[in-house]
Amino acid sequence: MPFDIPGLRREEADIRPGDADPMMLKFSSSAAHMTGKPLVSSETFTWLRDHFKTALSQAKPELEELFLSGINHTFLHGSTYTDPGAEWPGWKFYASVNFSPQLTIWRDSPAFFTYVENCQRILQSGQPDNEIALYWPVYDNWDKYYEGATFFQFKIHSLGEWLLDTPFYQAGVGLMKEGYSLDFFSDEFVQSARVEKGKIRFKGASYQAIVVPQVGLMPLETLEKLLELKKNGGKVLFLGKPESVPGQFELEKRLTQLETLNRSVTVTEDFIGTLKASQILPESLVETGLKFIRRKTEQGSAYYLVNHLAKDVDAYILLNADGEEISLFDPYSGKMGTAQTRSEGGKKQVRVQLKAGQSMFVIVGAKTSSEAWSYWKPEGAPQAIAGPYQLGFLEGGPALPAAQTLTQLKSWTELNADAEAFSGTAAYEMSFDRPAGGAEAWLLQLPEVRESARIYLNGEYVGTLWANPFEIVLPRLREHDNQLRIEVTNLSANRIRALELSGKEWKIFHEINMVNKDYQPFDAKAWDPMPSGLIGEIRIQGLVRD
Known part of the structure; x- marks a missing residue:
């Protein structure tokens, strides 16, 4: 994926442009959060670049995008695939990014793995802490006529077919840009939801509000449940009334029932303004350009902040979470310290210094460090x-x-x-x-x-x-x-190039499907050093x- 971080190389000749999207990435974490599963896993770094050409620096922001989406358990290719005694470069998997002990990337991987461990330790702890549950109208996708096909996959590489131009996507992106955190829920998940102390509780997590985007088809049972939650004091915002119901069984009867239920549906024109007026507030820290995800912990709250901007950030930011102490933790270096804070308008703000490419945890709650965080400025x-x-x-x-x-x-x-x-x-x-x-x-x-x-x-x-x-x-x-x-x-790319130029056959493995990034025959002889x-x-x- 493209990032604006100064000095981060993208090297167009060695990549296939990424088509990941935060809304797509959140499908897995949403399912885990809704059902109370603690781990959300990812087959990670499969095709960032061509074989032997991915640097740790190029993997880091891609990893951070996964963490920001709620994924907290990464899996890497390579380390278990080869006999340590196999001739260099060992045995390979067809996917390109290979974390093998025989390759040069392994020498400094411990520092990379420490970063992963430091992040995942916090991101696997506590509970998800998202304000909004967004309804996923899957029947609208199933109802579409995909060029006559009767079989359709929700594929990562075809987001334009099933995600990007939908009211669901537009509502989700609008919420996240404003600073709201969200999970998606299905028709099945909502049936177990209930209202507790003004919040809407699913099996694994609770939310301050449900947002229902413009929907073409909605089962009657789903609409009845949503209206029940609203009647019981839950905040349920409809951005449009369902237009019809899925399926043909007793269609006229069910359409009549839908018409009756729709009389109880109030459409919210300005749903962002309505949320704010209800004191369901977004995180204003997004105004700095920083990305974030937030979790509830035993001590209070933990914010994971990431700077993927082209500039450094040194600012006091307001957090919705409040606590007695605020500490900062750098997962790259392992350093921790008590943050500088100030009060403005009766609210506490915390100072954050993040250079382009850096990340940080902000821990809100009980005191976690006896040392002050070091803030620096240039001298000369x-x-x-x-x-x-x-x-x-x-x-x-x-x-x-x-x-x-x-x-x-x-x-x-x-x-x-x-x-x-x-x-x-x-x-x-x-x-x-x-x-x-x-x-x-x-x-x-x-x-x-x-x-x-x-x-x-x-x-x-x-x-x-x-x-x-x-x-x-x-x-x-x-x-x-x-x-x-x-x-x-x-x-390891230059050594592979030299090996191929020497004419020696090194692909000594069975059924490996060794291809380049474009799924064409692999040929390192054509590479420049x-x-x-x-x-x-x-x-x-x-x-x-x-």
């Missing part, structure tokens, strides 16, 4: 860490290229034939003095990273960078001669607390 201009840079190749193949001394950072594929064919890990080593100034901390900003990097400062491991933005706050610097080591791992290593200028930026 960023300084370049100049060369020379010592480049040594550590592990990978088909052969380890010779070490190099570089005066500028460019793709290692430009160095020589061995480096062009190499897939694996290389280390960049350099030294620098602490810049002048009164900074309290220093932010290491890497240039283009192809594709992930482990950072060591003065012999100590600092962290792994695998997604945008490729930057990390460094521990205390020495005044002189700080030793910086950056271990960069590229993708993928840029690898560090490309550009390493910078260090002074920071002070804000």
Whole structure:
């Protein structure tokens, strides 16, 4: 899918344009929420890019879209498919994104898996917390005449046929853009619904209101139940009256019954305004451009915030959930701290700093951290860490290229034939003095990273960078001669390309259906070498607390 995150590569030649949609993704999580199932699973990252060409950084925002839709249990291809003793690259599945221990992507996958674990631990806890239950008029889809076909699938790759131009889709998108959270319900699910303390309770979750979009066909039993819920004090908004009933059995009789029931249906023209007037309020944080999902926890509430914008966000935001304390948790680094808050108009606001590409949990409720969250602002201009840079190749193949001394950072594929064919890990080593100034901390900003990097400062491991933005706050610097080591791992594509150019047959598996992203015969010989290593200028930026 396209994202506006600066530096995130999409590489049109290596992808098939994505056609996922938040409304489509919510079908699975809605069913789980309505029935009280705690896990919502996804076969994840099947065809993000061609084989051997997907970076961890390119997987992260796609993963976040799943989390934001309510999916909280991902499954990955590759790690169980191959005998560890099989000749490189091991045995492959036909789907392209392969998390195999034999491929280079595996080296820094632990950092990626830690992010997944940190997110899923919270997103699997507590209960869903959505305001709106939106009726899914499936009979309208079944009633359509799909080019004469008597068999129709609700396919991900044909959203234009069954979803995008429907009143259901328009109502759902309108609600989410406004800041409402929602689940979908079916005719069967609503039969067990009841009103409890003003909320409409389904088997697994409760909602402040039901919204019924314009419907062509609705079973009488569904309309009767909706009117019963409304009579019992539930908030049920109809955006139109059902026009007919499904099926031909006793049609005239049932149409007469529908006409009678429709006399009790009041159509809501401004359903967003009506919800707000009823104090069913959206989350105004969407005005910042941040995406979110919210869950109820034992302590209070947990918000998962994601910045997929082209810009950084530093703002005080109002949350509908209220609690004694508000803490922030960074699932990428694992850091947690108490947030800055302020009161405005009698309501508490929390300060959030999220750079483009970053995500964060906002925990509302009981105190979870004794330390204050660190908010930073730049101090002075960023300084370049100049060369020379010592480049040594550590592990990978088909052969380890010779070490190099570089005066500028460019793709290692430009160095020589061995480096062009190499897939694996290389280390960049350099030294620098602490810049002048009164900074309290220093932010290491890497240039283009192809594709992930482990950072060591003065012999100590600092962290792994695998997604945008490729930057990390460094521990205390020495005044002189700080030793910086950056271990960069590229993708397996260049080694596969070299293997095919050598003429050696490597597809040593049965019934593999090895195809490219367009389901055509796989041919890596036609690829250009993928840029690898560090490309550009390493910078260090002074920071002070804000």
